[in-house]
Amino acid sequence: MIFSIGSLFGQSKPSDLVKTFFEDFHRQDTLQLANHFVSDAVMKSISQDATGQTKISTLAIERFVQSIGSMPSNRKFEEKILAYEVKEDGLMAKVWTPYEFYIDQKLSHTVVNLFVLSKINEEWKIVFLIDTRYR
Secondary structure: OOOOOHHHOOOOOOHHHHHHHHHHHHOHHHHHHOOOEEEEEEEEEEEOOOOOOOOEEEEEEHOOOOOOOOOOOOOOOEEOOOOOEEEEEEEEEEEEEEEEEEEEEEEEEEEEEEEEEEEEEEEEEEEEEOOOOOO
């Protein structure tokens, strides 16, 4: 198994955690992926239904990690990060990452992620992750 430096030794910057998170996401490394979150982290998505109404959904981190691990190996998915905007204040940070999500090289949706992080024992962890989804 290949590990990134951030996975093995923690992250010195909030953006390091997010970059490592996406490396593990693309490799479908569920053990490392789950390790990036605090135990009671929250994940939400904001989208619009067919009538244009805003919909906010919640997904348990365990379910998110399971879904990534259960994707078929012949299905290619890629999250192309377009930018990283980081704000840090000691024990807390936010990382804003607009991106495009591709499945089998076809654009599925465009999204913005907002990661809220906390530094715990000198290591950044995800406390809250929310995204928007536009098709």
